[in-house]
Amino acid sequence: MNTLVSAKNVTKIYNKNQVLGLNKVSFDIQSGEFVGIMGASGSGKTTLLNILSTIDTPTDGEILIDGVDIKTLNDNQSADFRKDHLGFIFQEYFLLDSLSVKENIAVPLTLLHKSPEEIDSTINYLAKRFGIFEQLSKYPSQLSGGQKQRVAAARAIAKQPSILFADEPTGALDSHSATELLQKLREVNEELHTTILMVTHDAYAASFSSRILLFKDGNIIKELKRNNQTRKQFFEEILKEISK
Amino acid sequence: MVGLLTIAKKNLKNNFSFYSFYFVSVAFVLTVFFSFISFSMNSIVLEKISSDGRVETMSRVVVMFVMAFVLFYMSYSNTFFMKKRTKELGIYSLLGYRKSTMVKLLTLENILICFAALIVGIILGAVAHKGIVGAIVKLLKLQIETSEIPFININAVVFTFIFIFAILAVLLLSNWIILRKSSLLMLVRLDKKEEKQIKINTAFSFIGLLLILFGYFLALDMTRGTQSLWKTIGFSPIALVTMISVVLGTIFFIHSFLPFAIQKLKMRKSWFYNESNIIIIPNFIFKIRSMAKTLILLTLLVSGTLALLGSTVLTLYHPVVATERIIPSAIEFPVEDKQLATEAIKIAEGTAGKENVKHKKTTIIYITSPSNNLPQEYSIKEEPGFDLISESDYKELIRNQGKNVEFENLSENESILVKYRPDKKKLDKGNIYTLNLTPTNSVDIKVKDTTLLNPIGFANSVGTLIISDKLYKEVKSFGLPEKTIISINGTNMRESKEVYENLAPLFKNNNYFSSSYQKVDFLIQQNSSTFLLISFVTIIFFIATGSILYFQNLSNAMSKKDEFTILQRMGYNKKKVKKIISKEVFAIFSIPYVLGLAHSIFAVITYKTALMDDLLGKNSAFILPILFAVIVFTLVYIIYYLLTKQACNKIIFNSK
Numbered sequence: 061m062n063t064l065v066s067a068k069n070v071t072k073i074y075n076k077n078q079v080l081g082l083n084k085v086s087f088d089i090q091s092g093e094f095v096g097i098m099g100a101s102g103s104g105k106t107t108l109l110n111i112l113s114t115i116d117t118p119t120d121g122e123i124l125i126d127g128v129d130i131k132t133l134n135d136n137q138s139a140d141f142r143k144d145h146l147g148f149i150f151q152e153y154f155l156l157d158s159l160s161v162k163e164n165i166a167v168p169l170t171l172l173h174k175s176p177e178e179i180d181s182t183i184n185y186l187a188k189r190f191g192i193f194e195q196l197s198k199y200p201s202q203l204s205g206g207q208k209q210r211v212a213a214a215r216a217i218a219k220q221p222s223i224l225f226a227d228e229p230t231g232a233l234d235s236h237s238a239t240e241l242l243q244k245l246r247e248v249n250e251e252l253h254t255t256i257l258m259v260t261h262d263a264y265a266a267s268f269s270s271r272i273l274l275f276k277d278g279n280i281i282k283e284l285k286r287n288n289q290t291r292k293q294f295f296e297e298i299l300k301e302i303s304k
Numbered sequence: 305m306v307g308l309l310t311i312a313k314k315n316l317k318n319n320f321s322f323y324s325f326y327f328v329s330v331a332f333v334l335t336v337f338f339s340f341i342s343f344s345m346n347s348i349v350l351e352k353i354s355s356d357g358r359v360e361t362m363s364r365v366v367v368m369f370v371m372a373f374v375l376f377y378m379s380y381s382n383t384f385f386m387k388k389r390t391k392e393l394g395i396y397s398l399l400g401y402r403k404s405t406m407v408k409l410l411t412l413e414n415i416l417i418c419f420a421a422l423i424v425g426i427i428l429g430a431v432a433h434k435g436i437v438g439a440i441v442k443l444l445k446l447q448i449e450t451s452e453i454p455f456i457n458i459n460a461v462v463f464t465f466i467f468i469f470a471i472l473a474v475l476l477l478s479n480w481i482i483l484r485k486s487s488l489l490m491l492v493r494l495d496k497k498e499e500k501q502i503k504i505n506t507a508f509s510f511i512g513l514l515l516i517l518f519g520y521f522l523a524l525d526m527t528r529g530t531q532s533l534w535k536t537i538g539f540s541p542i543a544l545v546t547m548i549s550v551v552l553g554t555i556f557f558i559h560s561f562l563p564f565a566i567q568k569l570k571m572r573k574s575w576f577y578n579e580s581n582i583i584i585i586p587n588f589i590f591k592i593r594s595m596a597k598t599l600i601l602l603t604l605l606v607s608g609t610l611a612l613l614g615s616t617v618l619t620l621y622h623p624v625v626a627t628e629r630i631i632p633s634a635i636e637f638p639v640e641d642k643q644l645a646t647e648a649i650k651i652a653e654g655t656a657g658k659e660n661v662k663h664k665k666t667t668i669i670y671i672t673s674p675s676n677n678l679p680q681e682y683s684i685k686e687e688p689g690f691d692l693i694s695e696s697d698y699k700e701l702i703r704n705q706g707k708n709v710e711f712e713n714l715s716e717n718e719s720i721l722v723k724y725r726p727d728k729k730k731l732d733k734g735n736i737y738t739l740n741l742t743p744t745n746s747v748d749i750k751v752k753d754t755t756l757l758n759p760i761g762f763a764n765s766v767g768t769l770i771i772s773d774k775l776y777k778e779v780k781s782f783g784l785p786e787k788t789i790i791s792i793n794g795t796n797m798r799e800s801k802e803v804y805e806n807l808a809p810l811f812k813n814n815n816y817f818s819s820s821y822q823k824v825d826f827l828i829q830q831n832s833s834t835f836l837l838i839s840f841v842t843i844i845f846f847i848a849t850g851s852i853l854y855f856q857n858l859s860n861a862m863s864k865k866d867e868f869t870i871l872q873r874m875g876y877n878k879k880k881v882k883k884i885i886s887k888e889v890f891a892i893f894s895i896p897y898v899l900g901l902a903h904s905i906f907a908v909i910t911y912k913t914a915l916m917d918d919l920l921g922k923n924s925a926f927i928l929p930i931l932f933a934v935i936v937f938t939l940v941y942i943i944y945y946l947l948t949k950q951a952c953n954k955i956i957f958n959s960k
């Protein structure tokens with residue numbers, strides 16, 4: 061396995077003489093991993109995700125994704141980088157309201173100039189996989205929260221990104237829909253070998269990952285590995301760790 | 305609670321770029337308003353340019369029009385701002401502000417803006433008024449001491465103030481009604497009203513298309529002349545049907561046909577699966593119903609503006625060009641007194657220099673004909689008949705006028721008929737007319753061709769028949785009634801004011817004395833006040849169209865700001881987002897433009913055919929003025945497009 065993301069001493073200062081957003085954070089992510097990031101509110105999870113996904117820039121430190129030093133990218137290059145390499149899922153879904161489900165999933169593919177036939181077949185495959193095939197011609201306002209999030213996930217995965225970033229993807233979902241989405245994400249990780257970096261508050265959600273980075277005040281304070289445990293065992297371990 | 309004035313001031317400051325357009329547009333509207341009111345109250349100028357009260361009546365109508373527009377414009381933009389701010393108002397309401405307090409806040413803001421705009425409007429309006437008066441005085445060469453006209457007309461100021469306060473009162477009332485009707489929940493959510501997915505009715509969409517085409521067909525039918533429905537059924541009913549058909553057609557077209565057509569376009573996957581189209585097309589279909597009313601209003605405004613401008617320019621331009629036929633020579637008069645004629649030529653030569661003057665004496669012979677296939681020209685005049693002119697006289701005159709003769713030499717029994725109105729089919733060609741030399745003696749003559757190049761003005765000769773010199777000599781020997789005409793031409797003679805002014809006193813009460821300079825000058829004098837008033841109306845139409853487009857697009861951009869953020873996260877770079885924005889703005893701009901342009905062209909064709917006497921038969925005399933109107937309109941439209949695009953980009957890219 062090769063290293064997909066490598067972060068060294070990444071620091072983010074929002075305002076001088078205030079708490080650091082990130083304080084010299086270093087870690088590596090291997091290709092094909094499913095990594096969870098946990099931490100209390102305000103601990104810097106979203107900040108890290110935004111920086112990794114080139115939406116925000118670090119004050120200091122070095123980040124390589126797929127061998128690209130993202131600090132050197134200008135606006136256009138970082139947009140292209142997101143287009144070619146990154147997928148996103150957000151807590152608020154961020155679907156385009158005026159586009160149908162099908163069109164929403166098609167957007168990143170058109171951005172890559174795929175042929176209409178390829179776009180249609182990819183959409184059909186993913187829609188079946190995420191259980192939203194019946195919903196393809198509906199519009200976001202006609203979907204439930206869980207369905208919306210699965211559409212967002214399908215849209216993020218459609219272009220087969222090098223890495224998929226998810227910020228609290230289950231935050232707005234009930235436990236049933238959350239489980240369904242997490243299972244899909246794990247399937248995608250295992251079967252399509254998509255690397256996933258998922259931010260979450262929730263120990264249950266985190267237990268679907270294979271490794272967890274625990275954040276506090278802009279630092280990684282602990283790393284948990286699932287190794288050969290079952291999901292349940294891993295869940296217990298996480299619970300124990302965060303109640304400390 | 306924070307003081308109202310503080311909130312109002314803060315609000316204006318925070319939303320500066322937003323309000324600045326509102327402010328600028330209101331100031332602009334008030335500038336136009338004030339300058340027009342000043343003009344309509346300017347008795348010194350009005351007295352001079354209008355002898356029969358026509359201008360006063362017209363300006364009264366235009367004042368009503370301008371007032372109605374200002375009221376419409378202010379309430380349109382007020383409602384727009386209200387809607388944009390419902391969320392903010394909802395928050396105030398949550399915080400415990402009363403509705404009456406909010407109305408006070410809104411009114412306070414309105415007063416601040418209107419008052420500032422009023423001051424700017426009065427100053428700029430006064431300057432504009434001064435400019436207009438200066439231009440009129442210069443153009444019409446009026447004898448007015450411009451310094452006697454006050455820079456700011458106090459009556460106009462008072463009137464403007466009262467009017468604006470009346471409008472503010474109306475706005476206050478309407479805001480109060482809107483707020484009172486709305487519940488707290490509505491206030492918090494109103495600004496993001498769910499837009500329903502539309503159902504497209506195929507029948508309606510085709511009805512729209514057909515109605516428009518039917519209207520166009522009726523408009524074109526006018527050109528069929530006497531056989532057209534406009535003549536056989538009547539002008540007013542057909543005009544009404546055409547109008548209703550086009551307006552209804554526009555409504556259905558925008559409401560149903562456009563979404564239908566775009567829906568169909570979506571089927572073309574290779575076109576639709578494109579990084580910008582996949583965003584723009586669904587957005588457009590999504591928005592079209594809520595925008596339909598605005599787009600329809602805009603289309604009608606654009607048609608109105610263009611038709612008004614086009615027909616006005618045409619009405620002014622066409623007669624000026626037609627002068628070339630009505631008075632083909634620079635100066636022309638019948639010889640009634642030989643001495644007077646000699647003196648006139650001397651004066652002309654003395655004024656312009658002998659070498660610059662070409663004068664020609666032509667004698668035409670009146671003759672009647674018993675034929676029954678006579679051309680229309682034969683009977684136009686008081687006593688029906690032909691005016692015979694010899695071929696060599698004709699050719700010399702035409703050359704003096706700087707034109708080329710269109711035909712070869714005539715043989716003895718051939719003639720060329722000079723037409724009054726253009727006749728593309730040349731129906732008279734080949735006809736044979738019998739000319740009465742004496743009650744018992746006659747000669748037959750064949751019309752070899754017809755021409756539009758009349759050698760003599762229509763005041764002096766209609767139904768002119770050009771015949772060979774030989775025949776002319778023969779006819780002359782019969783001693784039929786004659787008329788001798790002197791035509792003066794030469795370098796720059798047509799524009800020469802001096803020659804006309806020096807000759808005019810000799811022919812004081814002579815209706816047959818005609819001067820091309822005088823005719824053009826008269827046309828300009830006659831029409832300039834009309835043109836001025838129409839210009840006011842056109843400018844107001846321009847502002848209305850542009851501002852509505854601006855507001856509509858801005859409101860779209862604001863509601864889609866989040867979507868563009870998502871797109872950027874997905875990897876759309878700034879350039880691609882800008883491209884999408886500009887295409888969306890372009891689409892909204894182009895619908896009223898294209899439809900309005902088409903409507904107005906058909907309207908102008910109808911207008912031209914119905915009301916204008918076309919003597920020229922040249923398309924350029926028709927196309928040039930319309931082209932001018934279209935170009936002016938298009939330029940203004942493009943400026944609005946660029947401004948709007950820029951404002952939308954600002955909204956999308958300025959993170960706040």
Ligand SMILES: Nc1ncnc2c1ncn2[C@@H]1O[C@H](COP(=O)(O)OP(=O)(O)OP(=O)(O)O)[C@@H](O)[C@H]1O
Pocket residue numbers: 074075079080081099100101102103104105106107108
């Ligand atoms: N744009 C910003 N400007 C200034 N400070 C910010 C900004 N964004 C985040 N912060 C600060 O940085 C710190 C980390 O914020 P971040 O959003 O990364 O937390 P988080 O771990 O995602 O929290 P949550 O779980 O609530 O989403 C916080 O103290 C926050 O106040």
Ligand SMILES: [Mg+2]
Pocket residue numbers: 105106107
């Ligand atoms: Mg967060």
